[in-house]
Amino acid sequence: MYNPLLQIGGSALACPDVTRRRLLKSMMFVTAALALPALPPDAVAAPLSADQKTTLFRLARDIYPHEGFLDDTPYQAVVDAIIVEAEGSPAVADLLSKGLADLEERSQRIYKTNYTAIPKPEEREGVLRSIELTDFFQKIKGGLLMGLYNNKELWPKFGYDGSSWETGGFIDKGFDKIDWF
């Protein structure tokens, strides 16, 4: 497996914006090399159940929690894009269903309940820490890294300005203004 971006940009297959698509296009050779299990060509991608989709969404919110700061929309967009991808790729579908099954198995073993029903965020984080090095987890994390933090629509919320050359930079817009010390 060879993937220079996996660890620094995430596998990131889910960001809806144009930038992301361009990044992906130029990185095709990388994403194509993702370590997905080899499946027989006739394997059928089983669609994710409603419960599985809910779990995936909970997991996404738990990876980069922003309660009261970001609403569900960007998380849902990342999850939806991954689900769409899984519908077209048996390998991705397999990665998701096995990853989710593993997550549920661990949740049942430790907390005797479904992942989504584990009440405390720290407890859910604990379960996720135990699978953080899996391709399944990294795929969702990579998608979120781009979908949340490389998402121009959300930048104003974080107070990040993004591109500035079109408007002449900050030379006349307070680049040197500071008043709190």
Added chain:
Amino acid sequence: MSAKFDLNDDSLVVIVGSGAGGGTMANELAQKGVKCVVLEAGKTLSLDDIENDEWAMFSKISWLDKRFSAGGWHGAVNHPGLPAWIVKGLGGSTVHWAGVSIRFQEHEFKMKTTNGEVVGANVIDWPITLAELEPYYDKAELKMGTTGDVTGMPHLPWSADFKVLAEGARRIGYTKMIAGPMSINSVDRDGRPACQQIGFCMQGCKLGAKWSTLYTELPKAVETGNCEIRTNCMVLTIEHDKSGKVTGVVYADADGKQQRQKARVVCVAGNSIESPRLLLNSASNMFPDGLANSSGQVGRNYMTHMTAGVYAVMPGEVHMNRGTAVAGIVRDEAHNDPKRGFVAGYTIEKLALGLGFLSAFLVPGPTGWGRKVSGALEKYKYMSGVWICGEDLPQEQNRIALHPTEKDQYGLPAPVVYKTDHPNDTNMRIHAYQQMEKIYNSLGSTEIYNLPAYPASHNMGTNRMSEKPRDGVLNKWGQSHDIKNLFVSDGSQFSSSGSPNPTLTIVALTIRQAEYLAEEMKRGNV
């Protein structure tokens, strides 16, 4: 007018790479009337290609050919395919560089003499001194438009973000806070505009206010009619004759076809991973360990600088993205004082990251997620941070090696980049973290994030200069000890890393080398 040279023209200087070293070499030689061809593996770029977008530019111009991180540094796990962050494109890494242009201090040319033997390190003195390089530093600063006394250009104005760092530094007793020297125009100069504080210096300067060979040296070289630039041309091997002199290079052109360009002299400037790799990949019956490698030092002593990041949440808004990426530096720890627990010194450099990069690097790698990361990012506009850049000791086992089985898209063995900290690096990094904590605490910040090294943007030492041929690859002119018409014109020449960012020194060395080379060609010595 661009020259157009024949593949069989054996009177040419062939330059491999168009970055700080190669681009400067091309212009210096062309101005002197020496005919040269630049072979650049990457594509042609222009200011139109430059976007204010971190990931878009990263994917557009980074060197993403197959490479492997190895050794004890965290990147072997967290950045397994990206040991270094450098550019594959016209202009090389001078498209992405931030512009910091510090001269070496006198003792930084003499680390062996200054500190004696350091256990576990392979330290030597440079075969040149500061006094010898000073006139060329002047020339380099004039060429690059470095703010300060030589050009007379004022340093850039202090951004809010740098004011924060400088105030914290002042509170802990530091005195050397300065918004330069930077090779960024603070006033219009050399046909390029003054900086508008756009803030994406490391994605390429949209205005051309920052020096890059892309829009300075390379077009100037072409204008003379003495230089031809061929992009999308990856040099695969350097060839030699029976006497051991190099005769030319074989390269893959834009269509993937192999071409053989003859040469009188070859200057290798592919940056410190590709340059030694090219020499190693050019092994022959006569040179079974690779070209210019009788010392066995080709690829060894790989240095990246001792680096680290520190980001902290301030009590008030900072908006670090507004203004130059490196808005100033603090030099109070740049001296050599072993009493601190390490030899050599480091610089504290203001470094603004956008939200995209900060999210990936605050806690890098697969474990970088969770409430700690997301909570910090919510406070982006309150954040300020620095990059620590300190001297990195040469160690033989830190090196570029050829992968035994993995090949890149050209069919060449892929490079494996070994890097393990020396205890000196570790001690220096801890010291820097402690100093930064004091600085940020003094400003009322208690939420501080220590970041490990990024993929290396400074790469040095893998074809080092040495007085004695057995200690290194090159003589004091950057000429191979073994092969008279083979030169190395990039940061791989460095005998030691010093604490300063390398590019000014690369350019100064290249100007000096070009002078020597042109003379030697005139005399018929090469």
